[in-house]
Amino acid sequence: MRYAEIPVSDAYELQNAGGLVLVCTRGPDGRYDVAPVAWCCPLDYSPASKLILVLDTGHRTYADLSDSGEFAVALPTKGQMDLVARAGSMSGHDADKYAELGIPAFPAREVDARIPEGVAGWLECRLSRIVVEGTSGVVMGEVLRAEAVPDAWKLRVHYVREGLRFTPGESF
Numbered sequence: 714m715r716y717a718e719i720p721v722s723d724a725y726e727l728q729n730a731g732g733l734v735l736v737c738t739r740g741p742d743g744r745y746d747v748a749p750v751a752w753c754c755p756l757d758y759s760p761a762s763k764l765i766l767v768l769d770t771g772h773r774t775y776a777d778l779s780d781s782g783e784f785a786v787a788l789p790t791k792g793q794m795d796l797v798a799r800a801g802s803m804s805g806h807d808a809d810k811y812a813e814l815g816i817p818a819f820p821a822r823e824v825d826a827r828i829p830e831g832v833a834g835w836l837e838c839r840l841s842r843i844v845v846e847g848t849s850g851v852v853m854g855e856v857l858r859a860e861a862v863p864d865a866w867k868l869r870v871h872y873v874r875e876g877l878r879f880t881p882g883e884s885f
């Protein structure tokens with residue numbers, strides 16, 4: 714093996730599986746929001762699954778879920794990268810993304826959030842805990858309900874960084 718040193722600011726890419734999700738929330742003003750988040754991973758599975766999101770504390774979705782105590786994470790597909798790019802380049806602090814981007818969506822069942830149509834699946838979560846480190850909010854949530862198409866993992870998008878994303882090739 715030949716190794717090359719990686720700058721510490723880029724080292725996260727080495728372990729970023731980048732399973733991209735769309736965090737879906739509702740604010741106290743009644744407005745729904747949605748934002749792509751690539752820093753998301755499992756936390757537990759028994760008796761129910763738990764997950765971790767790393768959210769910038771300045772985001773509207775962060776403020777919403779801190780206030781409401783609930784959120785959903787939807788799993789966008791390759792065909793939804795335009796939605797991902799657009800929802801990730803504007804803040805719900807400034808605009809109603811569902812209205813402005815014309816995002817067709819349906820209501821989640823156990824939490825008050827809107828799920829964009831066409832996703833591979835979604836997980837409805839109750840907020841367990843938040844730990845703030847600098848400007849990053851480490852958000853822990855417990856899954857109340859989940860739904861997905863068969864083999865949803867095959868349709869998922871993994872976003873490592875700008876210019877490097879992939880969908881799963883083969884399992885072994």
Ligand SMILES: Cc1cc2nc3c(=O)[nH]c(=O)nc-3n(C[C@H](O)[C@H](O)[C@H](O)COP(=O)(O)O)c2cc1C
Nearest residue numbers: 748749750751752768769772773774801803804805
């Ligand atoms: C592909 C992609 C991945 C992203 N991953 C994250 C992430 O892991 N954590 C985060 O805080 N923001 C992430 N962002 C940025 C937010 O989605 C973006 O700032 C968004 O506008 C926040 O919207 P909000 O203020 O309505 O919550 C990502 C953006 C894109 C396009």
